[in-house]
Amino acid sequence: xxxxxxxxxxxxxxxxxxxxxxxxxxxxxxxxxxxxxxxxxxxxxxxxxxxxxxxxxxxxxxxxxxxxxxxxxxxxxxxxxxxxxxxxxxxxxxxxxxxxxxxxxxxxxxxxxxxxxxxxxxx
Amino acid sequence: xxxxxxxxxxxxxxxxxxxxxxxxxxxxxxxxxxxxxxxxxxxxxxxxxxxxxxxxxxxxxxxxxxxxxxxxxxxxxxxxxxxxxxxxxxxxxxxxxxxxxxxxxxxxxxxxx
Numbered sequence: 001x002x003x004x005x006x007x008x009x010x011x012x013x014x015x016x017x018x019x020x021x022x023x024x025x026x027x028x029x030x031x032x033x034x035x036x037x038x039x040x041x042x043x044x045x046x047x048x049x050x051x052x053x054x055x056x057x058x059x060x061x062x063x064x065x066x067x068x069x070x071x072x073x074x075x076x077x078x079x080x081x082x083x084x085x086x087x088x089x090x091x092x093x094x095x096x097x098x099x100x101x102x103x104x105x106x107x108x109x110x111x112x113x114x115x116x117x118x119x120x121x122x123x
Numbered sequence: 124x125x126x127x128x129x130x131x132x133x134x135x136x137x138x139x140x141x142x143x144x145x146x147x148x149x150x151x152x153x154x155x156x157x158x159x160x161x162x163x164x165x166x167x168x169x170x171x172x173x174x175x176x177x178x179x180x181x182x183x184x185x186x187x188x189x190x191x192x193x194x195x196x197x198x199x200x201x202x203x204x205x206x207x208x209x210x211x212x213x214x215x216x217x218x219x220x221x222x223x224x225x226x227x228x229x230x231x232x233x234x235x236x
Contacts, residue, residue, distance in 0.1 A: 035225075037173075044214070044216060044227060044228075044229050044230040045165070045167065045173060045216050045218075045227045045230070046227065047218070047224060047225040047226060047227060050223070050225070059223035059224055059225075060224065061224045062124070062224070095172055095173070100175065100178060100184070106154075106156065106157055107154060107157060107159050107161050107179065107220070108220075109161070109163045109175075109178050109218065109220040109225075110163070110165075110175065110218070110220070110225075111175050111178075111184070112175075113172035113173050113174075114172060115172055116172060
């Protein structure tokens with residue numbers, strides 16, 4: 001069974017930092033693109049970032065560029081999101097997600113999601 | 124960046140009736156390499172993670188009931204629930220995965236009339 005378990009959320013002051021982690025099991029982690037998606041309170045889903053199987057390609061939504069860094073450890077089957085210079089508007093539930101298809105399939109998209117971890121940015 | 128819009132913002136449908144949600148992209152999502160439109164649909168219920176329903180416009184994810192169907196091409200797409208069930212009450216989002224950054228539509232809330 002595929003499992004994605006996020007951790008690292010919490011309350012932080014504006015300008016602070018947090019590092020989210022996503023521990024995975026039940027699939028060959030190193031074969032999948034992985035993503036972070038967030039949902040602010042009362043708002044819709046917002047794609048945040050994704051990373052290629054070997055970490056060689058990373059993409060970000062404009063609002064987090066230069067502040068957030070996505071990374072992965074294939075040996076530990078884990079995904080990370082380093083969040084710096086946090087703003088009130090970064091308050092959201094952050095989901096870790098894996099793609100539907102593994103390496104070799106063109107046009108794959110987000111398939112399975114974790115339960116999410118809440119990040120609250122407030123003074 | 125590709126901008127996604129959805130309509131309506133919300134709708135209420137009687138049990139057993141059809142629900143139709145529209146999604147429009149600011150540019151074509153059709154890939155010339157494989158002739159697939161890179162458009163997916165997700166269902167999101169409160170307190171749960173989102174669930175993938177459909178990818179490549181019309182391919183149902185494994186285990187998704189066949190009352191959910193997707194159609195469209197280029198910039199205009201539709202999710203149809205042919206016979207609404209009580210468990211279908213949720214928010215529905217389209218997602219373009221044609222180019223980074225990937226972008227979601229604003230969502231459509233579906234409720235029972």
